[in-house]
Amino acid sequence: KAGVTQTPRYLIKTRGQQVTLSCSPISGHRSVSWYQQTPGQGLQFLFEYFSETQRNKGNFPGRFSGRQFSNSRSEMNVSTLELGDSALYLCASRGLAGGPASTDTQYFGPGTRLTVL
C-alpha cells in the first residue's frame, strides 16, 4: 500500500505571495491532518479534515486554510506569506474506522519544505 504523498517537496516563495500544498492520504484513509514544524515551535497542529469537512483546528491565523476533496486528497493554502511561515509542513492520514474521535494511528508524509524569502 502506498504511503502518504506530499507535493511539492520543496518550495521557495517571497513575502506576500500565496502557496498551495497538496497531500494524498493512504488509500482508504478518510482523515487528513496538517502540521507545521519549525525549530522554535516544534510540531504544531494546523487542522484536520474528515469527509471533506474541517473537524478540528489549531491556533493559526486565517491566512492558513485547507480543503479536502471527495477522494480524500487535501490541499493547504497559505496566503500573504510571512518570513515566519518558513517551515516543514507535514500531512498525516488516519483510517478513522471508529469515526472522527478515533485514536487510529496517524501516518505521515515526507513533508513540504517551504522557504519564504
Next chain:
Amino acid sequence: AQSVTQLDSHVSVSEGTPVLLRCNYSSSYSPSLFWYVQHPNKGLQLLLKYTSAATLVKGINGFEAEFKKSETSFHLTKPSAHMSDAAEYFCVVSAHSGGYQKVTFGIGTKLQVIP
C-alpha cells in the same frame, strides 16, 4: 488538559550501549501513546503505539516502550544503539476530547550515537 513532556532535548550514547528516551504525559482521558522517529529532512515514522492492550509495547528496529500509569510515563528504550538510530524522537499523546481526537506532540529528543 493534555500535555507531553520529553525530559531530555538531547541524548548522546555510544554505539552498542542502551538507549533511554524519557516521556511523561498528562491526560484527562484514557490516552493512546505513540513514539515517532524523524530522520533529517524526512517525515515522521511510527515506532510503536500503546492502546491499553499490553503495557510493554514492542516496536520496529528493536525499540520498545513501557506504559506506567502510576508514573504517567511512556519511556522509549533500546538495548543496543546503532548508528542509524541517530534521529529525533517524538512522544505523542492522543485522546478523545469534545468529540474529536486531540493529538499533542512532545518537543522532541535528538539522539546522537557516537561511534
